[in-house]
Amino acid sequence: PADAVARAKLFYWRGRLSDRTPGLTACAERYVDNHPGLSRECLAAARRVPGSERFASRLKRVEEQHAAKRQVVKQRRKAAQDKKERDQVADTLESARVLLAAGSFRAANDLLQQAAEMAPDNTEITDLMLEADLGLDKQVESLLVLGDRLYLDEQIDAALANWEEALNLRPGDEEIIARIE
Numbered sequence: 001p002a003d004a005v006a007r008a009k010l011f012y013w014r015g016r017l018s019d020r021t022p023g024l025t026a027c028a029e030r031y032v033d034n035h036p037g038l039s040r041e042c043l044a045a046a047r048r049v050p051g052s053e054r055f056a057s058r059l060k061r062v063e064e065q066h067a068a069k070r071q072v073v074k075q076r077r078k079a080a081q082d083k084k085e086r087d088q089v090a091d092t093l094e095s096a097r098v099l100l101a102a103g104s105f106r107a108a109n110d111l112l113q114q115a116a117e118m119a120p121d122n123t124e125i126t127d128l129m130l131e132a133d134l135g136l137d138k139q140v141e142s143l144l145v146l147g148d149r150l151y152l153d154e155q156i157d158a159a160l161a162n163w164e165e166a167l168n169l170r171p172g173d174e175e176i177i178a179r180i181e
Helices: 004-030 036-048 052-102 105-118 123-152 156-169 174-180
Strands: none
Touching: 004 036, 004 052, 036 052, 052 105, 052 123, 105 123, 105 156, 123 156, 123 174, 156 174
């Protein structure tokens, strides 16, 4: 503060910089669409220059344009992510249908669980899960009935194989565990 030469230089350069504010503001406005990075640089430089208050409304408009562009980019990314998730769910559903048609109800149910995590409100997933559960119940019941018949015919190893297969399809089922024991 006591150095007159330093104060004079500071005054001179403030004046020179404030002379640059219109150009920097125009740069920020001009390149918003074509070169947003350059526009942001010009905007930041204009904001740092003393005396840029005269251009505050124009600079604010540029900032709003940049914010709007960022919002559009964010929406596009969100839309692309949503489409990717929908495609994944559709692929998973198709795989589950193939597995259901082949009688692989357990594998289909596992795939449908994954799909339900991605799209919990999808009613098609719920319908296919119900179909898989019914098919799985039928398979388990068939294996239990066959195992019971084999057990009555004193074919213990074959009966155990059927009951163990049923237990693989429905792990932890107390009724099946009791039969095996």
